[in-house]
């Protein structure tokens with residue numbers, strides 16, 4: 001007989017590691033399989049790919065990767081970020097819509113008796129982890145009572161796998177709030193290493209949000225390419241009405257700007273001395289070229305002629 005499957009949304013952060021640990025512990029006795037689902041999202045900060053692969057391997061858990069950094073999923077995700085049904089958090093982070101998006105993708109794998117789990121903690125994040133938001137997320141994803149949050153399960157309504165005895169509710173937890181103390185104690189108990197909570201999602205950062213807002217003013221969501229998002233991640237950005245300039249902050253960024261340059265854009269640099277590469281996008285005319293050249297000099301340590309490269 002087919003064993004039911006539990007799909008754990010696994011970002012690699014501490015909470016999702018603990019959720020996976022708790023369910024893996026129950027899975028042998030309760031006879032279900034645990035599968036980790038990791039989403040690669042366009043605005044995630046560089047992931048600790050090896051560390052999350054290693055963790056799943058060490059727990060003998062299969063891991064599926066869903067790549068939303070390109071192709072159709074990228075387009076869908078950008079549309080969602082541009083016009084979220086449930087609005088933004090402090091930055092341009094549409095957390096409720098983002099979670100619904102991920103759950104809807106996972107729902108496609110579900111067969112009879114399967115369920116989903118996440119590392120969400122009640123009250124940990126103001127926008128998407130209060131009780132009502134958690135319920136909205138599972139309802140909108142078409143997964144009512146099929147999303148188990150093992151870290152806070154005892155504070156939430158019973159899910160179907162708990163009702164049916166597939167998961168033992170008594171062995172789940174009742175963590176709530178923003179403090180990470182309990183999770184850190186559990187990490188010690190289970191000997192779980194975890195990445196620092198810094199980083200995460202660029203959409204939550206105010207400066208990044210400004211850059212993204214500007215991009216959405218210049219392009220329709222369906223015109224935005226992965227390259228545009230890569231450019232938002234690097235350099236100093238200067239916005240003008242009909243053009244935009246990006247100044248590389250170091251050698252690596254200068255090289256990336258040159259690689260990502262489109263045919264209708266221009267790169268300016270010092271003629272023979274080291275300095276920043278500057279990418280000019282939008283209208284190429286006297287005024288924009290003058291500004292780009294000024295910025296090359298402004299961020300250079302040397303005096304030299306500025307040339308187009």
Ligand code: SF4
Nearest residue numbers: 093094095098201203
């Ligand atoms: S922080 Fe970013 S990745 Fe996480 S739910 Fe919100 S929008 Fe999605």
